[in-house]
Amino acid sequence: MRNRELTRPEKSQATFEPRIVAFFCNWCTYLAADLAGTSRMKYSPNVRVIRVMCSGRVDPQFVLDAFAHGADGVFIGGCHPGDCHYQEGNYKTLRRFHLLKRVLQQMGIEDERCRLEWISAAEADRVRSTINDMVEKVRALGPLDLIPTEDKVSAEEVAV
Amino acid sequence: MPEKPKVAFYWCASCGGCEEAVVDLAEAILDVVAAVDIVFWPVALDFKRKDVEAMPEGSILVSFVNGAIRTSEQADMAHLLRSKSKLLVALGSCSHLGGIPGLANLFDRESILNAVYLESPSTVNPEGSLPATHHKDDGHTVELPRFYNTVQALDQVVEVDYYVPGCPPTPRIFRTALQTLLGDELPAKGTVLAPDHALCDECPRKDTKPERLSFVEFKRPQQVLIDEQECLLAQGLLCMGPATRAGCEALCVRGNMPCSGCCGPTSRVKDQGAKILSSLASLVEGKEEAEIDRILSTIPDPAGTFYRYSLPASLLHRKKLDGCHCKNR
Numbered sequence: 001m002r003n004r005e006l007t008r009p010e011k012s013q014a015t016f017e018p019r020i021v022a023f024f025c026n027w028c029t030y031l032a033a034d035l036a037g038t039s040r041m042k043y044s045p046n047v048r049v050i051r052v053m054c055s056g057r058v059d060p061q062f063v064l065d066a067f068a069h070g071a072d073g074v075f076i077g078g079c080h081p082g083d084c085h086y087q088e089g090n091y092k093t094l095r096r097f098h099l100l101k102r103v104l105q106q107m108g109i110e111d112e113r114c115r116l117e118w119i120s121a122a123e124a125d126r127v128r129s130t131i132n133d134m135v136e137k138v139r140a141l142g143p144l145d146l147i148p149t150e151d152k153v154s155a156e157e158v159a160v
Numbered sequence: 161m162p163e164k165p166k167v168a169f170y171w172c173a174s175c176g177g178c179e180e181a182v183v184d185l186a187e188a189i190l191d192v193v194a195a196v197d198i199v200f201w202p203v204a205l206d207f208k209r210k211d212v213e214a215m216p217e218g219s220i221l222v223s224f225v226n227g228a229i230r231t232s233e234q235a236d237m238a239h240l241l242r243s244k245s246k247l248l249v250a251l252g253s254c255s256h257l258g259g260i261p262g263l264a265n266l267f268d269r270e271s272i273l274n275a276v277y278l279e280s281p282s283t284v285n286p287e288g289s290l291p292a293t294h295h296k297d298d299g300h301t302v303e304l305p306r307f308y309n310t311v312q313a314l315d316q317v318v319e320v321d322y323y324v325p326g327c328p329p330t331p332r333i334f335r336t337a338l339q340t341l342l343g344d345e346l347p348a349k350g351t352v353l354a355p356d357h358a359l360c361d362e363c364p365r366k367d368t369k370p371e372r373l374s375f376v377e378f379k380r381p382q383q384v385l386i387d388e389q390e391c392l393l394a395q396g397l398l399c400m401g402p403a404t405r406a407g408c409e410a411l412c413v414r415g416n417m418p419c420s421g422c423c424g425p426t427s428r429v430k431d432q433g434a435k436i437l438s439s440l441a442s443l444v445e446g447k448e449e450a451e452i453d454r455i456l457s458t459i460p461d462p463a464g465t466f467y468r469y470s471l472p473a474s475l476l477h478r479k480k481l482d483g484c485h486c487k488n489r
Contacts, residue, residue: 056442060434064475081447092442098449099441099456103433106266106463108480146480 018138020047020131021066022075025055027085029077031121036128043128044135047075054078055116056089060100063114067146073113073138075131080118090118112137113144165221165342168200168212169251170241172234173261173311174227178252179203181328182224188335195342196221209237212244220245222341224324228254228261228472229312233305242318247341251334253327253422255314256352257432258472260327262311263464265471265478269309309481313473323352326408327422327469333407354407356427359419363401363410365391373443378458381417392418398465403429403436422469431475433466 024030030051036043052058055078063074076097078090097116104114115134119126171179185192199220200207223245229235242248253259264272273290277283295302314320324337337353340346347353360366369391379396386392392399392413400421401413412419425432446452459465467474 060438061429061431061475064431064434068475068477091447094447094449095444095452095456096438096441098452099437099459099462100434102456103437103463103466106461106479107476108482109476144480146476 016139016143018046018072018135018143019070020073020075020134020138021071022047022049022077022131023052023055023058023062024049024077025079025085025090026051026053028079028083028121029055029117029119029127032077032119032123032127035121036124039124041124041128043131046135047131054084054086054089055093056084056086058093058096060096060103063100067109067113067144072141072144073115073134075114075134076116077119077127077130078116080120083120109144110141112141164195164197166199166219167196168220168223168241168245169198169203170200170223170225170237171203172225172227172238172255172314173230174252174254174259176203177328178226178254181252181326181331181334184331185335186331188331192338209240212240215244217243218246222247222249224249224251225314226251226255226328228258229308229314229317230261230264231305231307235317238314238318247321248314248318249337249341250314250320250323252329253325253424253469256323256325256473257424257470258311258313259469262313262470262472263468264311266463267479268481269307273307310478311472316472321349322347323350325352325354325405325423330408330411332409352405352424352427354405354423357406358426359401359404359406359408359410359413359423362406363391363413365389365413368394370394374445375440375443375455376445377455378440386416388416398440398459400432400436400466400468402439403432420468421466424470424473432470433463433474436466437462 024033030049033049055076058076066074076093078093079085081090084090093116101111101114105111112134117126117130119130169179169182183189198205199215200212220241223241225238225241225248227234229238250256254261258265277285277290278288291304291307293304293306295304322337322341324334326333329337333354340353360369368389373393375396377396378398381397384395384397386397387395393401397418399413399418401419403425404419404421405423405426407423410419421432421436425435429435441456444452444455446455463471471478
């Protein structure tokens with residue numbers, strides 16, 4: 001059956017460590033993260049970075065899929081406006097992001113859980129500070145408890 | 161004379177349009193009746209649930225279930241028909257993806273019941289009574305189905321073999337599906353019985369779709385005089401064609417109305433709403449945030465527009481419930 005594979009670990013507020021999925025563009029933000037590493041900067045280990053060729057490659061389905069599979073936050077990093085390696089990719093990201101945020105709001109997902117930042121290859125410190133800031137904001141919000149509806153609903157409610 | 165294959169129809173949370181679609185086969189329904197025995201069809205024939213319960217397991221060849229699953233009774237019937245049928249087919253958008261009733265997943269049970277039974281201006285309910293699962297009257301207890309918090313597509317409740325898309329499926333889609341199911345060679349389990357390409361591919365206005373689309377405003381059909389030849393996206397109308405499965409022969413577009421997405425996504429897409437969002441948003445003019453927001457604000461209800469028929473089957477299924485630890489989910 002569809003979506004049966006959706007299982008998530010139990011999350012409790014006390015031991016909660018946010019899980020953030022980050023999509024970093026190959027040409028800017030990923031290089032900045034690399035620079036942060038080689039510069040031995042320390043930042044929260046709560047982020048799982050996925051390298052994409054361009055922030056414009058981030059299909060809104062990726063973001064929703066991350067949330068559906070247990071991410072507490074999604075962070076997209078791309079080149080500054082005008083600096084896109086593919087000229088227009090980050091503008092497409094920006095437009096999609098603005099519309100996606102409205103859908104997420106309608107779906108009850110808090111604003112701080114999904115973030116877009118322009119970070120150039122030289123801005124290693126911004127990678128560090130943005131990740132730390134986002135992790136703390138998501139930690140304050142608590143786990144994103146999107147309960148898979150199917151099993152729980154039918155099992156509990158049919159039994160009445 | 162060999163026994164004819166047995167077919168059942170059932171409806172869950174739906175409007176009755178899919179039943180209409182069966183009747184819309186017109187004369188062809190006589191061929192259907194000649195080819196099969198209809199053993200259960202609450203809307204048209206007087207068989208009861210106990211008649212279905214008395215049938216041996218797997219004795220029905222195909223059960224067509226339309227409508228989403230919204231109450232415990234509908235879930236029970238889905239399980240019952242599943243056990244009695246060799247093939248269970250989701251008929252129509254509601255059972256395929258959740259459909260229009262699935263938009264209730266933008267709310268929860270409490271707010272829906274309050275709106276309908278307490279707050280609506282035309283409601284007179286001085287005692288403030290709400291639907292309950294048990295009711296005592298004159299020493300007897302009556303049991304009623306439970307109203308779920310979350311609307312589900314059929315395959316989120318039971319295993320489904322095939323899907324017939326559309327709101328409702330056109331007579332042609334339904335007839336073709338029926339022929340396929342009664343034929344010798346069945347397609348792979350889980351197949352949606354309609355073409356697997358986007359609606360734009362079979363749209364009569366396809367040739368007028370410009371090389372590069374761009375939007376400075378999204379117009380609603382009542383705001384403009386719609387040209388009958390030109391691509392609707394090129395006229396600034398929000399048409400779901402690029403992210404919607406073909407098969408309907410672009411009926412709405414032929415009627416000069418944009419596609420609203422009832423046939424769901426193609427097999428390559430997981431989430432129809434996210435896909436059309438991605439496609440349309442990237443074509444918005446403007447590079448400044450304020451300008452982008454102004455253009456996008458002409459889509460007043462993005463979730464309801466992009467997920468009009470597919471919210472329960474989407475990646476997020478429903479709006480996040482507040483107070484996550486409440487018991488009545």
